[in-house]
Amino acid sequence: MVYFPVFVEGANLSMDDMHFSEGDREVSYCGAIEMSGFLELKCSIMRGVMEQYFIPMGPGKLNGNPIFEIGPASPSGWCLRASRSAPWSHASPSGCCLPSPL
DSSP states (O other): OOOOOOOSOOOOOOOOOOOEESSTTTTTSEEEEEEEOOOOOOOOOOOOHHTTTTTTTTOOOOOOOTTTTSSSSHHHHHHHHHHHHHTEEOOOTTOOOOEOOO
């Protein structure tokens, strides 16, 4: 069972791009072996789960659940800041960190 917190009214969920095997998070454009497959997914809305399982919200020491913590910035914002400080990386148009092609 996986819980995904939703903070946007009408947020959508999609699944795609199955991999038989994956290397370093597909950042090298050749780290994954694609495959065909079928996904059976059951979703439900569970209100109050964040409070029920004491999942910390915001930055700070992990004090409730060491597996999951929500940070103050979106991943794309973090990647853009990281890309400016690391000469070996750049940000893609989608905002994900990608290795430099050179």
